[in-house]
Amino acid sequence: MARPTPRGPRRVVRPTPQVPKALRGVGVLLVLAMAGGLVHVLGGTNAYTPAGHEGYVYHQPLAFGQREFKETQTGPVSTGWRWRQYVTNIDMRVNTFSEEMQIFSSDNLEVTFEAHARIRLKAGSVQDVVEEYSGSDWYANNVRRPYRTAVRETVRRKLAFEIKDESESLADEILERLREEYSDTPFEFLSMSIGNINYPPSVEERVIANLAAEQRRQRMEVQRQIAEAQASIREIRAGGDARAQQIQQETLTPLFVQHEAAELYRALADDTDDDDGVAQARVMVVVPTRADRAGVPFIYAEDR
Structure with a gap:
């Protein structure tokens, strides 16, 4: 009789769990997001240019190659997402x-x-500024030294105290020179001024001494003019007195003198009132002292 074949334990086959389609989609999105984040970290950019600026947009390779100019933009604006594009x-x-x-x-x-200069860059010149004039260092590398040279050479031709008096004309001369020198560049000079002019203490002391001396000279000049005017007045008065005496000597004839004396005697002999208001008559006797009736006569007066 045949023996039955021994059997081991039964093997249970369990079904493989199925991932829902929604979860599979989320996983794909997560993978893509991680890949996009990695790409962005490696070179994703969004170049932004603020208001009042112009941007020089360029592409910078990740490992090999040279920087390449792409475009310019005027702020406020951004390029949007780009692969390794940056902006200056x-x-x-x-x-x-x-x-x-x-x-x-x-x-x-x-x-x-x-010295103060108001300067701006010409619109649309950002590419030239970056490629030819050192970008944001354009003033220090291209303008500062010629600007200082123009100021120095123009101002030092003047006397020290003429600089303050002629500061506006000096500034105009410097401005004209710089405009001509930079006419073919992106740099535009709008205005120029010179101020805060100072002198050493020794120069200031000399100025004060000169001003004091000038004031003394002016006072002496005024006094001289006053003295000359007074002398002229005295001279005019003396001349007038001399001419008056000459006229009197020419007009005082003996008859005229006698006439004036008679008028004087008549005035003295007029009736007068005493303190009581009573009219009194005055008797006057005129006695000549010389035979030619010249000289001063004696006058005898008696009130009645």
Whole structure:
């Protein structure tokens, strides 16, 4: 009789769990997001240019190759997402560049002052500025030294105290020179001014002494003019008195003198009132003292 074949334990086959389609979609999205994040970290950009600036947009390769210019943009604007595109922003607004100057004037006096230039970049010139004029360092590398040279050479031809009096004309001359020198560049000079002019203490003391001496000279000049005017007045008066005496001598004839004396005697002999208001008559006797009736006569008067 045959023996039955022994059997081992039964093997249970369990079904493989199925991932829902929705979860599979989420997984794909997560993988794509991670890949996109990695790509963005490696070179994703969104170049932004603020207001008042122009942007120089360029592509920078990841490992090999040279930087390549792409475009320019005027802010405020951004490029949107780009692969390794960056921007160099240049301020196109008007800026004032001030320089402290210390020079010797034509009379060999030390003068310190400040020069102020208002400069802006011409619109649409950002590519030239970046590629030809050092980008954001355009002033320091291309303008500052010629600007200071123009100021120094123009101002030092003047006397120390002429600089302050002629500061406006000097600024105009410097501005004209710089405009001509930079006419074919992106740099535009709008205005120029010179101010805060100072002199050393020794020069200021000399100025004060000169002013005091000038004031003394002016006072002496005024006194001289007054003395001359007074002398002229005295001279005119003396001349008038001399002419008056001459006229009197020419007109005082003996008959005229006798007539004037008679009028005087008549006035003295007029009736007068005493303190009581009573009219009184005055008797006057005129006695000549010389035979020719010249000289001063004696006058006898008696009131009645």
